[in-house]
Amino acid sequence: FAEGADGLRVPxxxxxxxxxxxxxxxKTIRTFCKSPICRQHQTHKVSQYKQGKASNFAQGKxxxxxxxxGFGGQTKPIFHKKAKTTKKIVLKLECTNAKCKTVQLRAxxxxxxxxxxxxxxxxLY
Numbered sequence: 001f002a003e004g005a006d007g008l009r010v011p012x013x014x015x016x017x018x019x020x021x022x023x024x025x026x027k028t029i030r031t032f033c034k035s036p037i038c039r040q041h042q043t044h045k046v047s048q049y050k051q052g053k054a055s056n057f058a059q060g061k062x063x064x065x066x067x068x069x070g071f072g073g074q075t076k077p078i079f080h081k082k083a084k085t086t087k088k089i090v091l092k093l094e095c096t097n098a099k100c101k102t103v104q105l106r107a108x109x110x111x112x113x114x115x116x117x118x119x120x121x122x123x124l125y
Contacts, residue, residue, distance in 0.1 A: 029093070035100050
């Protein structure tokens, strides 16, 4: 629902409610670069952070595999009560300075739809 001109709550149209759940972010932004080379505002290339493939040789995975081996069934709890329908979006900002190229990660809020560099939608309201 949205606040109408007369102060009453009116239902949102489908396109308006969809726009509320969607985040559109530019492909380049000017922000502060923390690296010792820059230490000033620079343009940064923006991309969405993706988690890498889990290593089989990480200490936790080795411990888990050792505990699971043999008889005795499942030894650790498996999480089933998933409550969230969205994940927090993490942006990867890469400095465009030729000498720097430092990467920083920045988390933004939860959203159902995330777009990078899409055309801005002009609202009629």
